[in-house]
Amino acid sequence: MDGEGRGVRPYRSPARAERARRTRRAVLAAAREVFTAHGYAATTVRAVAAAAGVSAATVELLFGTKAALVKAAADVAIAGDDEPVPMLDRDWAHDARLATTPEAAIAAAVRTIGPAQERSAGLVLAILEGSAADVELAEVADRMVEQRAGTAGWIVDLLMDLAPLRPGLSRADAVDTLWLLMDPAVFDRLTRRRGWSTDRYQEWFAASIRTLLFPDPPMPDTPLPDPPSTDPAPGGSP
Secondary structure (H helix, E strand, O other), X not given: OOOOOOOOOOOOOXXXXXXXXXXXXXXXXXXXXXXXXXXXXXXXXXXXXXXXXXXXXXXHHHHOOHHHHHHHHHHHHHHOOOOOOOHHHOXXXXXXXXXXXXXXXHHHHHHHXXXXXXXXXXXXXHHHHHHHHOHHHHHHHHHHHXXXXXXXXXXXXXXXXXXXXXXXXXXXXXXXXXXXXXXXXXXXXXXXXOOOOXXXXXXXXXXXXXXXXXXXXXXXXXXXXXXXXXOOOOOXXX
């Protein structure tokens, strides 16, 4: 019997696969730049294709819709690469799990969140702003907001295992607080509008978590100053 009817594994050229991956990376890098610069509504697939040096048909073949393209670009910008590894399965999360103090866990998170914001904040804001007029993009925006809430909850749970929260602060309120601190609009306003560096943002982010989520440190035991003397000055009248 000949090969008819048998499962024939298609030939895959490593060189062709690598070219396809390079093309996809080029398109995503161009999408990040163009969407960030011009916003979602004003950006066309043709403009992204031109910036990447490929045809619009190639972009459509790779991603389908404009909403899917901008979502893929945001995912890569947040993660820092195109590896199919969820954020909570990456090295920073492993380091945070190994932390034995809230300070160490916060540091592990902040070292990742700062650069991720630097790469992705403008792109995520373009998605959020464009979602009001695009049903498919609105679904993308909703998923991204929920993903941020999931990451905030994961961090809060990790911190709660290491130290108690501020008295009266519930887990839900702690998650909402961290969710707001992680908002890309906050990073954008502080860095683009107020001139902060990413390093300064990271320091502020870490200090805000400590201040808002955990009890105030005890006041140092410093001696009270001596009260002013009531004795008459030398040579004064009795």
